[in-house]
Amino acid sequence: GAGVSQSPRYKVTKRGQDVALRCDPISGHVSLYWYRQALGQGPEFLTYFNYEAQQDKSGLPNDRFSAERPEGSISTLTIQRTEQRDSAMYRCASSLGLGQPQHFGDGTRLSIL
Amino acid sequence: EDQVTQSPEALRLQEGESSSLNCSYTVSGLRGLFWYRQDPGKGPEFLFTLYSAGEEKEKERLKATLTKKESFLHITAPKPEDSATYLCAVQAGTGNQFYFGTGTSLTVIP
Numbered sequence: 001g002a003g004v005s006q007s008p009r010y011k012v013t014k015r016g017q018d019v020a021l022r023c024d025p026i027s028g029h030v031s032l033y034w035y036r037q038a039l040g041q042g043p044e045f046l047t048y049f050n051y052e053a054q055q056d057k058s059g060l061p062n063d064r065f066s067a068e069r070p071e072g073s074i075s076t077l078t079i080q081r082t083e084q085r086d087s088a089m090y091r092c093a094s095s096l097g098l099g100q101p102q103h104f105g106d107g108t109r110l111s112i113l
Numbered sequence: 114e115d116q117v118t119q120s121p122e123a124l125r126l127q128e129g130e131s132s133s134l135n136c137s138y139t140v141s142g143l144r145g146l147f148w149y150r151q152d153p154g155k156g157p158e159f160l161f162t163l164y165s166a167g168e169e170k171e172k173e174r175l176k177a178t179l180t181k182k183e184s185f186l187h188i189t190a191p192k193p194e195d196s197a198t199y200l201c202a203v204q205a206g207t208g209n210q211f212y213f214g215t216g217t218s219l220t221v222i223p
Contacts, residue, residue, distance in 0.1 A: 004156070031209070033211070040216075041215050041216075042117075042200050042202070042213030042214050042215050042216055043157065043202075043211075043213050044213070045210045045212070048210070055209070056208060056210065058210075059210070091157075093156075098209045099144060099145060099204060099209065101147060101159045101162055102147075104149075104156030104157045105156050106156045
């Protein structure tokens with residue numbers, strides 16, 4: 001399809017494992033955003049990229065969280081040494097440019113046992 | 114601290130009963146206000162962008178308006194398929210973050 005694609009849709013892993021969440025943005029969208037959304041809440045900003053440059057990572061909770069977008073297209077959000085509190089819906093969005101409407105994927109539901 | 118507050122948290126309407134959802138914000142240097150619709154299990158779906166006070170946008174039964182302190186999403190003669198959570202987000206200052214409200218859960222009863 002032509003929308004933002006996230007994989008996997010669901011990820012269950014044991015505490016202490018590393019996980020990598022993938023986002024494939026809409027073709028031609030240069031800006032890419034990562035959010036975390038708790039049930040009944042709006043998305044909470046984590047980080048964003050303009051092309052391959054990570055321009056703001058102020059929303060990443062701690063240094064176990066990192067993100068990359070090496071070729072300015074697909075992005076990976078990595079969580080190292082996962083903890084139960086990391087369980088959440090992780091959403092990716094992309095836009096034509098900074099300040100333009102963001103278009104969201106259907107997210108990755110992460111569950112840490 | 115920048116804040117986005119949506120009210121009510123939940124709203125139940127009879128089919129055809131018009132109403133409004135509110136999004137109030139306290140940010141410095143608003144650059145854009147965005148409305149989204151979110152269905153269960155799905156990502157937010159973009160509806161409107163408003164950039165300046167007095168601006169209005171319409172799409173089918175939805176109309177979004179913006180003042181210097183708040184935005185309204187007016188729903189005229191809603192149908193059951195309008196049931197969803199409606200989120201607003203603001204972009205402000207020099208950053209490019211979107212700050213989201215917690216949403217209004219709308220249920221339209223046939």
